[in-house]
Amino acid sequence: MxxxxxxxxxxxxxxxxxxxxxxxxxxxxxHEGPLEHNLVWMQRFAEAHGARLAPHGKTTMTPALFHRQIQAGAWGITLATAPQCRAAFAHGITRLLMANQLVGQANMAIIASLIEQGATFYCVVDSQENVRQLGRFFAKRGLILPVLIEVGVPGGRCGCRTQQQILSLAGTIAEEPALSLAGLEGYEGVVHGADPEAGIRAYAKYLVDVAVELEAAKRFSEPEPIVTASGSAWYDLIAEAFEGAPLQGRFTAVLRPGCYVVHDHGLYRDAQSAVLARRPDLPDGxxxxxxxxxxxxxxxxxxxxxxxxxxxxxxxxxxxxxxxxxxxxxxxxxxxxxxxxxxxxxxxxxxxxxxxxxxxxxxxxxxxxxxxxxxxxxxxxxxxxxxxxxxxxxxxxxxxxx
Known part of the structure; x- marks a missing residue:
């Protein structure tokens, strides 16, 4: 038998x-019950703060969960690499935000193919050279690549370190016919220090201020440019900054937590406890x-x-x-x-x-x-x-x- x-x-x-x-x-x-609870909880949180949700798919790389997130109301799915984007698109996810620089011609070719097949795609840039490389490659393919300038912090990961670098990069993007500046991107998880909460609040305000300045200078190519940040630990502080008056009705605010979908019994359990302590008005967790x-x-x-x-x-x-x-x-x-x-x-x-x-x-x-x-x-x-x-x-x- x-x-x-x-x-x-x-x-x-x-x-x-x-x-x-x-x-x-x-x-x-x-577990199905907690999964469904988390999908609804985070979607409601984003909507209550006037933001869209683009969950970070690298957490799970599970298309069945991507589709549950989309069905719950997510605007799109965030990924980290070109092959991850290809996998998500192959399983029906059409709006892809790659919260990373697109580097290397092989990776550019993957993304060009996805755009040619109908994907709506965004990636981030933080250097003049990468902008020129992307401009040359996508011009040869006859495609327009929407990009977001990454706003970094000293000692952090990627991203422009100063406002002057951001403004200069916006000018270079404008010189590349195959690129369009669709917004700004940041990641607050690289902000550290003796008082990380204060640092993250300051970083979020800086991100918003720079977005408003670029909009006033008519640097963006879209009527409601994207402003996006937020991992799975400090999303409440980012949402509060994005909810402020300078962005309302003028920008598309996008939050990108990923681990919320299944949560955990360690790092993010502790982070969620801190969120609920800061926000006692939030139901459950x-x-x-x-x-x-x-x-x-x-x-x-x-x-x-x-x-x-x-x-x-x-x-x-x-x-x-x-x-x-x-x-x-x-x-x-x-x-x-x-x-x-x-x-x-x-x-x-x-x-x-x-x-x-x-x-x-x-x-x-x-x-x-x-x-x-x-x-x-x-x-x-x-x-x-x-x-x-x-x-x-x-x-x-x-x-x-x-």
Missing amino acids: QSMALAVDKGSVELGPSLLGGVSLPAAVV LEPALEVFAQVQSLPEPGLAIIALGKRDIGHDQLPIALRRYRETGTPEQLLSVDGWEVTKIMDQHTFVRLPKEALDVEVGDIVAFGASHPCLTFDKWRQLLLVDNDLNVKEHLATYF
């Missing part, structure tokens, strides 16, 4: 089995939707459990957290305790858990749900994840395209 086990370690998926009795573990899992299910593999000595879960399976910039435990072939209601469980070490395919003295009922084969920090670093380990309902039954497989 053929086995009913469902292999999910980079293979194909049939639908229907339970995580507790029909799935080869470990498996990366997205985001909910963690991503977990990795794995089994107890060995109980080699008292107080130690080895889990069949490793760096190949789950993000580990912070150690995973044991959330819940089940008996294999049990039911979701039959929860077993993980109180006092402490993950102490993670290897390629093994996780070490220190057990409390009271943990006398742990058995080889027990199924443990783990939470992780920074969902990007879990998604990119899987060719597919499993969407499950409240009963832990598989409803859909979510293919990734990293």
